[in-house]
Amino acid sequence: MKPKLLIVDLDGVVWLGAKPIKENVEALKKLQEEGFKLHFITNNSTSPRIHYARRLETLGVKTSPDNVTTSGRAASLWARESYGKLKVYTIGEEGLVEELIIEGHEIVSRGSEAEALIVGLDRRLCYDKLVEALKALSKGAPFIATNTDNILPTEEGPIPGAGSIVEALKAASGRDPDFIAGKPNPWILEVALKGYNVSVNDTIVIGDRVDTDVEMALKAGAKPVLVLTGIASTMSPQEVEILRSKKVLVVRNLTELYASLKD
Numbered sequence: 001m002k003p004k005l006l007i008v009d010l011d012g013v014v015w016l017g018a019k020p021i022k023e024n025v026e027a028l029k030k031l032q033e034e035g036f037k038l039h040f041i042t043n044n045s046t047s048p049r050i051h052y053a054r055r056l057e058t059l060g061v062k063t064s065p066d067n068v069t070t071s072g073r074a075a076s077l078w079a080r081e082s083y084g085k086l087k088v089y090t091i092g093e094e095g096l097v098e099e100l101i102i103e104g105h106e107i108v109s110r111g112s113e114a115e116a117l118i119v120g121l122d123r124r125l126c127y128d129k130l131v132e133a134l135k136a137l138s139k140g141a142p143f144i145a146t147n148t149d150n151i152l153p154t155e156e157g158p159i160p161g162a163g164s165i166v167e168a169l170k171a172a173s174g175r176d177p178d179f180i181a182g183k184p185n186p187w188i189l190e191v192a193l194k195g196y197n198v199s200v201n202d203t204i205v206i207g208d209r210v211d212t213d214v215e216m217a218l219k220a221g222a223k224p225v226l227v228l229t230g231i232a233s234t235m236s237p238q239e240v241e242i243l244r245s246k247k248v249l250v251v252r253n254l255t256e257l258y259a260s261l262k263d
């Protein structure tokens with residue numbers, strides 16, 4: 001049976017920083033018209049889901065916040081399912097904070113009060129936040145990361161990602177994260193599939209990174225598609241061949257994928 005649910009990465013697939021990737025957006029719209037369901041997964045925890053949904057709507061892709069899963073939602077849900085509602089010290093932006101509140105966690109302002117530390121990308125990171133986070137880690141609080149991508153692609157080149165902040169805390173505490181919620185962990189895919197009556201084997205995962213998108217799809221048993229529009233755009237033909245031998249569908253852009261799925 002032809003998969004009807006497409007799990008689509010955002011950065012490097014739908015847009016690059018502020019700039020939409022037009023050919024991919026057009027193909028996604030056509031796939032929606034053909035009856036494919038789209039669900040978007042991003043390791044970027046900075047914005048609330050509604051922000052991503054609205055941005056997709058502006059591009060003409062029909063989306064609601066329920067069609068978006070961020071690493072912030074995946075981290076918050078995992079913490080709640082594993083420990084219940086927690087007092088959390090967090091390094092992160094609005095998107096992560098909102099997901100923590102949705103799951104009923106309480107945000108505390110001191111690491112010494114925290115029952116868990118949850119770390120995502122924070123573009124207003126300051127030394128004091130690292131100090132409080134280290135206090136939480138020193139007393140043994142679970143160390144949860146939204147993701148460990150060291151960089152984030154933008155149209156002006158890479159910027160430091162959540163992984164760079166996690167590395168600072170690893171160095172300070174001598175601890176590794178206890179849980180990394182985002183891609184390549186299949187957990188975030190499991191979260192995304194809640195609410196769809198679709199088995200993971202009937203799901204296509206579309207992304208621009210081998211170490212996160214493709215890795216997650218292979219681990220979970222979904223069908224991986226690598227699109228050469230974001231980080232993967234600099235891949236050599238040899239690297240592409242190796243991926244194809246692992247049953248990864250490699251496409252230049254989503255117009256190519258649309259052509260192969262359309263009938």
Ligand SMILES: [Mg+2]
Nearest residue numbers: 009011012208
């Ligand atoms: Mg990406």
